[in-house]
Amino acid sequence: VQQALAIKTGVEYWRHLQPTCMGTLYWQLNDNWPVCSWSSLEYGGKWKLLHYQMKRSYGPVLVSIYQNREDEVEVWVVSDRHRAKTAEVFLQVMDFAGSTLKAERFNVTVPAGGSTLVKKYRVDELIADKRTGFMLAQVNAEGDTNHTSHFFTEYKRCELSTAQITSQVEAGDDGGIAVTLTTDKPAFFVTANVSGIAGEFNDNFFTLVPGQARTITFRPKEPVTPEEVERALQIKHLRATYR
Numbered sequence: 001v002q003q004a005l006a007i008k009t010g011v012e013y014w015r016h017l018q019p020t021c022m023g024t025l026y027w028q029l030n031d032n033w034p035v036c037s038w039s040s041l042e043y044g045g046k047w048k049l050l051h052y053q054m055k056r057s058y059g060p061v062l063v064s065i066y067q068n069r070e071d072e073v074e075v076w077v078v079s080d081r082h083r084a085k086t087a088e089v090f091l092q093v094m095d096f097a098g099s100t101l102k103a104e105r106f107n108v109t110v111p112a113g114g115s116t117l118v119k120k121y122r123v124d125e126l127i128a129d130k131r132t133g134f135m136l137a138q139v140n141a142e143g144d145t146n147h148t149s150h151f152f153t154e155y156k157r158c159e160l161s162t163a164q165i166t167s168q169v170e171a172g173d174d175g176g177i178a179v180t181l182t183t184d185k186p187a188f189f190v191t192a193n194v195s196g197i198a199g200e201f202n203d204n205f206f207t208l209v210p211g212q213a214r215t216i217t218f219r220p221k222e223p224v225t226p227e228e229v230e231r232a233l234q235i236k237h238l239r240a241t242y243r
Contacts, residue, residue, distance in 0.1 A: 001049060001189050003038070003049070003050050003204075004048075005053075007026050007054065008057050010026075011024050011057045012064040013066070016064055016066075016078050017115070018078060018113065018114050018115045028040075037115065040054060045066060045198075046176070046200070047204075049191060049204070049205045050057045051204065052201075052205045053205055055203075056203075059129055059144070059146050060065070060079065060080050061078070061085065061144035061145075061146055062077045062139075063075070063076070063077050063089060063139040063146050063147065064076050064078065064148055065135060065148060066195070067152065071122060071124070072121070072122055073121045073126065073150070073152075074117060074120050075091060075118040075119045075120075076116065076195075077089060077108060077116055077118055077141070078114075078115040079110040079112065079113070079114065079115070079144075080113060083112050084111050084112050085109070085112075085141040085142050086107065086108075086110075087105075087107070087109070087140065087141035088107055088141075089105065089118050089119075089137065089138070090103070090104075090136075090139075091103065091104045091105075091108045091118075091119065091136070091139070092136040092137075093126045093128075093133055093134070093136075094136065094186060094209060095133040096132060096133060096134070096158065097185060097186075098161070098209060098211075101126070101127060106119060106127055130152035131152075131157050131158050131159065132155040132158070134149055134150060134151050134152065134186070134188075135137075136149050136150075136207060136209070137150070137230065147206070147207075149188070149207040152179040155188075160186075160188070161186065161239070162185065162239055162240075163183045163184060163185040163186065163187035164183065164184045164185070165181055165183045165187055165190065165208065167179055167180065167181050167192075167225055167230075167235060169229055170226050172217050174220060175220075176202075176219050177226050177229045178217055178219060179201075179229070179233065181208055181214050181215075181217040181235065182210075183209065183210055184210055186209045186210070187207070187239065188204070188208075188238040189207075189237055190206055190207065190208045190214075190236070191235070191236045192204055192216060192233065192234070193235075193236070194232045194234075195232045196232055197224055197228065197232055198220065198221040198222055199219050199220035200218070201218050201219070202216055202217045202219065203216045208237070
């Protein structure tokens, strides 16, 4: 998680500076031998959380949130497409129990190969106590979608709720296995893993909130049934990693 967040911070910040900065590369993609390293792919080919995050951070259209030392929060949309796009941005502030404190939608035009500031807030406009909630942002730009979340202070200062995540596993399209996740409380850095079965998900490492089920697809590298995937499925998230 720490590795993924560190590289995400740099990549997304530099991307939003277009045209001053028009791109980045990160070190490193894969390993030549089994070792703990900076790579986003393990020696055997398995995706680390960083690789899932980079799929999102390097998406053709990106939504990102920044907070400066003056407690100003900026929401930006970046596009690498070759023509301008109309984007719908949905912003939501929630507390850690899952109640919505603020929600807004914006329609913006994102220039080709450029970035645009969607909205700027002061933190105290969004939430009274930075330790009690977080912000979600989603963008849909004519089929290009992206999402992110933002804490207003350090994770360790926040009183996260103990979320109960449930899963439903069934056959999906083109040989994939569909896994639908729901939660009773907001859960952060949600990660699905299928132990002992080779394959990867199309999405992972995300925020899951009540009332917004998320379906991800597991692509096995060998024939497998939904029942086998269900038995091997493990779901992890930030609050479940400590007492």
